[in-house]
Structures are given as C-alpha cells and as structure tokens.
Amino acid sequence: DAGITQSPRHKVTETGTPVTLRCHQTENHRYMYWYRQDPGHGLRLIHYSYGVKDTDKGEVSDGYSVSRSKTEDFLLTLESATSSQTSVYFCAITPGMNTEAFFGQGTRLTVV
Amino acid sequence: LAKTTQPISMDSYEGQEVNITCSHNNIATNDYITWYQQFPSQGPRFIIQGYKTKVTNEVASLFIPADRKSSTLSLPRVSLSDTAVYYCLVGDRSYSGGGADGLTFGKGTHLIIQP
Numbered sequence: 001d002a003g004i005t006q007s008p009r010h011k012v013t014e015t016g017t018p019v020t021l022r023c024h025q026t027e028n029h030r031y032m033y034w035y036r037q038d039p040g041h042g043l044r045l046i047h048y049s050y051g052v053k054d055t056d057k058g059e060v061s062d063g064y065s066v067s068r069s070k071t072e073d074f075l076l077t078l079e080s081a082t083s084s085q086t087s088v089y090f091c092a093i094t095p096g097m098n099t100e101a102f103f104g105q106g107t108r109l110t111v112v
Numbered sequence: 113l114a115k116t117t118q119p120i121s122m123d124s125y126e127g128q129e130v131n132i133t134c135s136h137n138n139i140a141t142n143d144y145i146t147w148y149q150q151f152p153s154q155g156p157r158f159i160i161q162g163y164k165t166k167v168t169n170e171v172a173s174l175f176i177p178a179d180r181k182s183s184t185l186s187l188p189r190v191s192l193s194d195t196a197v198y199y200c201l202v203g204d205r206s207y208s209g210g211g212a213d214g215l216t217f218g219k220g221t222h223l224i225i226q227p
Contacts, residue, residue, distance in 0.1 A: 033215055042199070042219035043156065059216070090155045092215065098144055098203030101215055103155025 002102030003027050006091050012110045019078040021107050023091030025071075031094040032074035033058075033101070034066060036087040043090065049074055050097070081111040115139075116200045121222040130187045132221050134200030137181050142204045145176060145183045150197045150220070159198075160185070187223075195225045 003026030013019050023032060033048040035058075045058030047066040055066050063085060065077045078085055091104040117135040124130045136145065144163050148156035160167055162174040162183070173186040187194055197220040 031215075035217070040219075042197075043150075043217035045216055048215070088153075092155070094215065096205060097207045098146065098201070098205045098215065100146075100158040100161065101148070101156070103157070106153070106155055 002093065004091065004093055004102055004104045006089075006104035006107050008107060009105065010108045012112060013081050015082060015111055016080050019081050019109065019111075021076045021089055021091075021109070023074045023076070023093075023104060025074075025093045027093060027095075027102070028071060029093040029095045029102075030071075031097060032068065033092040033094075034064075034074065034076045035090045035092065036060065036085075037090060037106075038087050046076065046089075078109075081109075083111050085109065086111045115202050115216065116218055118198075118200050118218065118221045120219065121224065123224050123226065124190055125226050126191055127189050130190050130194070130223065130225075132185045132187075132198055132200075132223065133182055134185070135182050136200070136202045139180050139202050140204060142206050143202045144205050145174065145180075146201045146203070147172070147174065147185045148199045148201070148217070150199065156199060156217070190223075190225050192225050192227065195223060197222050 005024045007022045034046040035043045037043050044060045046064050049055045049068040067075045089107045092101045094101045146161040147159045150156040160172050160174045167174045175184045199217050199220040
C-alpha cells in the first residue's frame with residue numbers, strides 16, 4: 001500500500017471551533033488532494049496542491065483552507081467548523097496530474 | 113459542465129461479465145481516461161487507465177472507441193465482492209500546474225452484484 005496516512009481518523013468537534021486534518025505521505029509525490037464525501041454526492045474536491053506552497057481551490061473550497069509547507073504534509077483547516085462540514089474527508093496523492101491516485105483511509109469528522 | 117456521465121446504478125449476477133459505460137463527449141486531446149473502485153468506508157482504488165483502443169490488466173479491461181467520446185469498463189466474471197461504486201474520470205496527464213480541475217470525481221456508478 002502507498003504510504004499515505006490521515007490523522008485523526010475520527011473527530012467530534014463543536015460548531016465554531018477550528019479543526020485541522022493532516023495528510024502525511026512517504027512517497028514523495030508531487031500532488032496532494034483533499035476531498036469530502038457525503039451521501040448522494042460522491043467525492044468532491046476541496047483543495048489540491050501541485051507542490052510545496054502551491055495550492056489551488058476545488059469545487060467546494062468555501063470554509064476550508066490548506067497549507068503545504070513540505071512535500072510530505074498537506075493540512076486541511078476548517079477555520080470555524082459548521083454542521084454542514086460534517087463529512088468523511090479523504091486525502092489522495094499522485095506523482096503527476098491525473099496519474100494513478102492513492103487514497104488515505106479517511107477521516108470521519110462530526111461537527112455538533 | 114460535467115466532464116463525464118455514467119449510469120447511477122447497475123445490477124448483475126455472480127459469474128457474469130459487467131460492462132459500465134462512461135460518456136465524455138468533450139474529452140480533450142491530452143486527456144486520459146481513468147477508472148476507480150470504491151468500497152464503503154474506504155478511499156477509492158485505481159483500477160485502470162487508458163488513452164485509446166483497449167487496455168487490459170489483471171482486474172479489468174478498458175475499451176475506448178476511436179472517437180474517444182465514451183469508454184467501457186469491463187469486469188469479467190464478477191463476484192459479490194465486486195459490489196462497489198465505480199468512477200470514471202478524464203484528465204490531462206501533461207498538465208503540471210494549478211488552475212486545472214484537479215482530480216475530479218463525479219457520483220459514480222453503484223454496481224450491485226447478486227448471488
């Protein structure tokens with residue numbers, strides 16, 4: 001399995017609190033992605049990174065920010081969590097754009 | 113505008129060959145076609161990728177006609193464990209920067225295999 005780890009795996013937080021999810025890879029892949037998955041919506045791209053300090057928005061980026069200060073880590077931050085951000089979050093990595101992607105195990109976030 | 117269109121769901125039986133077709137009428141010259149499989153509570157897993165004609169691996173075959181406006185994922189002799197959601201993606205492998213669509217998934221096809 002590709003070396004990609006998400007942390008935490010589960011989190012419950014209160015509305016209005018900041019939350020940071022971490023994606024860590026040991027593959028030295030250039031591209032990293034954050035998705036959310038909700039029933040009936042498939043996977044929706046939040047943000048992606050095409051290199052250190054290089055990030056771009058996906059289709060559902062409102063309310064989320066990301067940072068990538070080193071190749072191996074891609075952080076997703078919810079500045080002020082809302083109940084609508086309750087979801088399962090997946091991180092993915094690829095060596096190049098649209099090459100084979102490897103996904104993490106997911107983080108289940110519940111905002112109460 | 114959606115880049116791909118695929119059936120929302122399909123049913124089949126164990127031992128049958130299953131073909132899932134994806135429409136991508138606006139595919140660009142540099143776009144590749146990629147299929148992923150996702151089981152509940154897991155991240156998607158890469159199945160196969162192709163550019164034209166036919167690609168086969170140990171899991172599936174991918175058929176792409178000459179006009180490349182559609183593709184068909186073929187799963188030979190399915191079993192109950194092939195019940196999953198299957199996603200078809202198209203994207204430019206030569207792109208190297210930001211401003212692109214990223215790795216964009218649709219809602220996929222929910223394939224249900226019955227005994």
